[in-house]
């Protein structure tokens with residue numbers, strides 16, 4: 001809940017929503033049988049998850065139920081598909097014979113065979129997105145609607161979830177379902193008395209404030225931008241997605257893949273990323289079947305193998321901390337106090353800070369055609385920055401697809417839990433060292449006629 005939505009009277013809304021907010025996930029699960037799948041025209045068309053090592057039946061059921069799907073289907077022992085229609089072709093039970101990768105003795109489908117469960121989440125969570133000016137013609141903007149006296153948030157959210165829409169929009173007693181689109185971007189939150197519709201569950205006082213509406217995020221994923229494939233013809237131009245470790249390379253790949261619909265590759269192989277859906281991770285990095293290839297390498301030969309590159313740069317203070325966290329706790333965790341206080345941290349800063357600088361300097365020197373992207377810009381103005389990257393890759397993408405990417409901006413791999421607020425691991429000596437590198441890189445960028453580093457971290 002942002003400060004902007006304060007005027008929408010969210011404490012009241014929160015109270016109204018409290019039951020569904022706090023209830024733990026409870027799921028009814030019913031085995032429906034073994035069904036045939038078609039790998040080209042998927043039978044269950046919703047969200048998809050892979051886990052080559054740890055897939056279990058309940059993991060898949062929960063993943064689908066959380067997103068409000070009615071069916072969860074497992075295949076090949078490691079794949080999980082969600083959807084709302086029961087597959088039509090039933091098979092012999094024994095054809096579902098792939099053992100789940102994460103659970104000995106239980107079956108997770110088979111080759112082109114789905115073990116299907118009906119799942120039903122008893123209480124689902126709804127997230128308040130804010131109060132927004134209603135579009136001119138709501139029937140035109142939203143594909144589904146429900147008008148009901150005494151409408152509640154739960155009713156509307158449930159209705160929209162069933163219809164597989166990520167947004168539930170309420171205006172008075174009207175409930176609309178849809179997506180963020182060009183006509184309803186969710187970019188400018190509104191405030192003021194018009195937002196004070198009350199949806200406290202009693203249905204009383206759903207005052208018609210016809211110019212504004214309240215928007216909720218249902219558990220359904222926005223799937224308009226989640227389909228991805230490999231390039232069907234080999235790319236003529238070999239593009240790197242180059243960054244220093246800890247600079248948001250994985251996040252940029254997530255955004256590029258969802259925006260363009262094509263997988264990205266990698267110079268390395270990381271099974272965790274593959275399991276998170278980065279299927280290009282397993283492709284040979286020179287296959288040219290991916291739209292760009294992640295690399296942290298620097299040095300003339302490595303750079304000259306690429307025809308062009310997106311050079312992603314992040315504040316070195318943040319990059320160093322992120323990379324140190326990754327080294328000690330993986331993609332999603334945090335290093336411990338003991339790690340930060342050990343001798344490894346100063347050693348790490350000493351070697352990595354100079355690498356942060358030489359990485360950019362080398363790409364500026366040997367890179368053939370460069371697009372410089374600052375992580376901070378991507379964070380602050382996602383759509384315009386993403387548009388630049390997409391244009392650099394010579395792709396065309398609709399505005400609605402970009403809005404879908406924005407709706408899914410975090411993916412499944414954001415570090416969560418206790419953020420290290422106000423934590424200062426850098427000594428004055430470390431700062432002097434890092435600041436000198438920042439100034440060097442800033443100057444080198446300007447010499448090549450690129451905009452310099454974001455002012456927020458260039459020392460004055």
Ligand SMILES: *[C@@H]1O[C@H](CO)[C@@H](O)[C@H](O)[C@H]1NC(C)=O
Pocket residue numbers: 137138139140
């Ligand atoms: C809204 O759009 C629908 C479908 O195009 C149309 O039938 C209806 O008359 C429009 N309503 C208004 C108030 O313009």
Ligand SMILES: *[C@@H]1O[C@H](CO)[C@@H](O)[C@H](O)[C@H]1NC(C)=O
Pocket residue numbers: 149150202203204
């Ligand atoms: C709607 O709410 C009013 C007042 O609380 C109540 O009298 C009425 O019966 C309710 N109508 C429906 C259809 O639930």
Ligand SMILES: *[C@@H]1O[C@H](CO)[C@@H](O)[C@H](O)[C@H]1NC(C)=O
Pocket residue numbers: 237239308392393394
């Ligand atoms: C995009 O098109 C331009 C102009 O034709 C070309 O120079 C560039 O190499 C192309 N880039 C990619 C990634 O295809």
Ligand SMILES: *[C@@H]1O[C@H](CO)[C@@H](O)[C@H](O)[C@H]1NC(C)=O
Pocket residue numbers: 447448449
């Ligand atoms: C940068 O721009 C200036 C002025 O437009 C030009 O003279 C110079 O050659 C450019 N330098 C590079 C490295 O492109």
